[in-house]
Amino acid sequence: MNKVTILAAIWILLSGAVTPTLGQTATLTVSHDDPDGIVTPGQTVRIKATLAWTGQSGFGYAIGSVRVTDDAGTASNPSFPYNFLQGPATVVQPGTPAGGSILDVVIQSGDVRPWFGSPPLHPWGLQTGLVLTQYDWTAPTTAGVLEFQWIPGPANPLPVVVLYSTGSSLAIPTTYFGTSLTVVPAPASALLFASGMLAALRRQRPGALRHSRASCGARPHLDCGHAWDEPGKVFRVRGVETACAGGLRG
DSSP, X not given: OOHHHHHHHHHHHHHOOOXXXXXXXXXXXXXXXXXXXXXXXXXXXXXXXXXXXXXXXXXXXXXXXXEEGGGOSEEEEEEOOSOOOOOTTOEEEOOEEETTEEEEEEEEOOOOSXXXXXXXXXXXXXXXXXXXXXXXXXXXXXXXXXXXXXXXXXXXXXXXXXXTTTOOEEEOOEEEEOEEEEEOSSOHHHHHHHHHHHHXXXXXXXXXXXXXXXXXXXXXHHHHOOOSOOTTOEEEETTEEEEOOXXXXX
């Protein structure tokens, strides 16, 4: 029996059996901090899984994983971003990296005392948004759209809250929201530069490109713009007068 199993058993003994609750709801949202959702290989963004819930209750526990499509990319530095009082049944396990996913997130407040209308100890009363785990995710080299989802633990699929008045543990109906990131193969600036160079080449006059340096004295027709056979005509090229020797070379 591992530590999580033992502490979960303590929780059940202290708070009674977990039962479904009516009238209270929760959302569990996976999000990222990239402004446009488009990333390049090697770029790192922050991923978060956040629980919010309604009703006069504090946080009990939530178990699950943050999974990305095909576990793509690289996950690192999972953390629980709060200071908290460590109780005998408190578990803070922000997960283990597996490719680009974070597995086996277990967050359990361990605070089962009746609060009699007062909020529980920080951070277990953050009903508008308690971050269960946050981590750095680095984009892979393969381009494509990648989905990030919270996958509930099979043994405890619903988050559990604790009623302020009695300390009873209640499983709360939860709606899950995921997010996505699109990996592109190259920076947009590089693509624009390549497009600009192609357009510039297309604007070059074919006649000018067909001349050699010998057909215009010391300078090629690409510099002076002379594309016709006009021997002896003087052109000003970069402030220097140059006589054209003429002669198309094709």
